[in-house]
Amino acid sequence: MAPSINDVPISQSVSTLACQVGINGFGHIDLHKSYFLSYNVLRAALVRSDIQVVTMNPTCVTAREVVYLIRYVLAAPGVDYVLECTGKFAKRDLAMDHFTYGQAKRVLISASSSDWPTFVYGVNSDSYTSREECRVVSNASCTTNCVTPVFKVLKQVLDGYSKKNRRRGVFNNIIPTTTRAAKAVAAVLPDMKGKVAGVSIRAPTPNVSMIDLTISTEKPTSLSEILSAFRVAAKSDIAGVLRVTDEELESADYNGSPYSAIVDAPACTELNP
Secondary structure, three states, X not given: OOOOHHHOOOOOOOOOOOEEEEEEOOOOOOOOOOHHHHHHHHHHHHHOOOEEEEEEEOOOOOHHHHHHHHHHHXXXXXXXXXXXXOOOOOOHHHHOHHHHOOOOOEEEEOOXXXXXXXOOOOOOHHHOOOOHHHOEEEOOOHHHHHHHHHHHHHHHHHOOOOOOOOOOOOOOOOEEEOOOHHHHHXXXXXXXXXXXXXXXXXXXXXXXXXXXXXXXXXOOOOHHHHHHHHHHHHOOOOEOOEEEEOOOOOHHHHOOOOOOEEEEHXXXXXXXX
16 A cells, blocks of 8 residues: 555644645546546645645545545544545545544545535635535536636626637547536536536546537627626636636646636637627
8 A cells, every 4th residue: 555645754843723634535637537636735735834734545446445544544643624536435425434434524525426515616615604514515526617617707798797729739549438517517506507518538638627618698799708708707706716818828838727717718719700
């Protein structure tokens, strides 16, 4: 079994004021998309003083292995918050093991969950409270975190609220797969229920997801109006979550970006202007 992060002397002392975090599930992203959150949180913790990763469990093949690590590894350091990134413990009865055996205070699931509240930062995170039913919450998937800020702005535009390609190619294969993002979007933005569908394609890149979003509107609008609304939102109500770029970039250019969604303005097109 791979060593715990406790076996590696990250620093001489641990701040008593820092949020004590345990990561359950840290493996190769090809194995499960849930690992995205574990990588992102670890990156953030390395440059911040208010987050301290005190233990980290490696990839597990079976649920039995996960249960073992929760009972005997995550329980030891007195973890305040557990990031459940295995993709195996999204259900209510399984996620509760982090309280029963791991003695965690809160659990954040890095995948869609059918029986825990779902929150996407910058979209419906303001409705989060510390009530008992939110001891475990889902942060949805990477795809959902990208597309829901976009839908939030589009809703404002369509509801009347508010206001040459030089890209380089890649080799190898892309793989069509399923995504639960459509259901997760409806959980975060109930008005979108029954209006969203999608598929996922895995591309041979180590990081970054792409959303190809096509919408059909009932109300008259224009691409310039929609892009303008994105720019306003990126500087106001969802600043730090959504960004608009006018440069012709590729996936590697977004490595390390703190934004959940970046609208690629040069790639946007309008079918019936």
